[in-house]
Amino acid sequence: MPKLAEYRRKRRFAETPEPRGKTAHRDDKVFVVQKHDATRLHYDLRLEVGGVLKSWAVPKGPSLNPGDKRLAVHVEDNPFEYRNFEGTIPEGNYGAGEVIIWDQGTYEPEGALSAAEQLERGELKFRLHGSKLNGSFVLVKLKRSQAKNEWLLIKHRDEHADPMWNVDEHGESVVSGRPLPKTHKEKQKEKRVNTDSSPLNPAELPGARRAPMPSEI
Numbered sequence: 001m002p003k004l005a006e007y008r009r010k011r012r013f014a015e016t017p018e019p020r021g022k023t024a025h026r027d028d029k030v031f032v033v034q035k036h037d038a039t040r041l042h043y044d045l046r047l048e049v050g051g052v053l054k055s056w057a058v059p060k061g062p063s064l065n066p067g068d069k070r071l072a073v074h075v076e077d078n079p080f081e082y083r084n085f086e087g088t089i090p091e092g093n094y095g096a097g098e099v100i101i102w103d104q105g106t107y108e109p110e111g112a113l114s115a116a117e118q119l120e121r122g123e124l125k126f127r128l129h130g131s132k133l134n135g136s137f138v139l140v141k142l143k144r145s146q147a148k149n150e151w152l153l154i155k156h157r158d159e160h161a162d163p164m165w166n167v168d169e170h171g172e173s174v175v176s177g178r179p180l181p182k183t184h185k186e187k188q189k190e191k192r193v194n195t196d197s198s199p200l201n202p203a204e205l206p207g208a209r210r211a212p213m214p215s216e217i
């Protein structure tokens, strides 16, 4: 099966601004983490291996705390160009919602085996050089898990580890510096809350006229 078949099968490229994708020529070792507000908010960790982006959906996001073991669900390969994708996947399409580039940079596999060989064995040790994520990590496949695609993402103890680190304090795009845009659903909800409970502003009432404070009451 061609490498990107499943990626392409799930998408209608006439409707979504996501790239259709071709495989990379160079073996660039890049990584990206996209924050994706789809049905459920998650972070997509993607590592370039063999010209495509090997991908894991991390519901709670990566952590610099070595005590955190973050579930990382191995999903289909994405095209190399996907590392640059930031935008809106339209309603009704696969993964509909907002995507920002939450972190990006380069990585290097650790140890004697290549990234592809380590992945095959179900344990990849790698070092990230990003804006938010740095240092040594491991992705380890849960061999006893019923679901065959469950891995854990764990930070190794090194000079970049930070037990107090909190993903929510680092929410913005490393490209635009802006947070994830609000979804259509959130905007609708906010509108409802505002119209339901905002206190009346006398100046906005029909017929309201500005007048000096009376000197006696």
Ligand code: MN
Residues within 6 Å of the ligand: 036, 038, 042, 043, 044, 057, 095
């Ligand atoms: Mn995703």
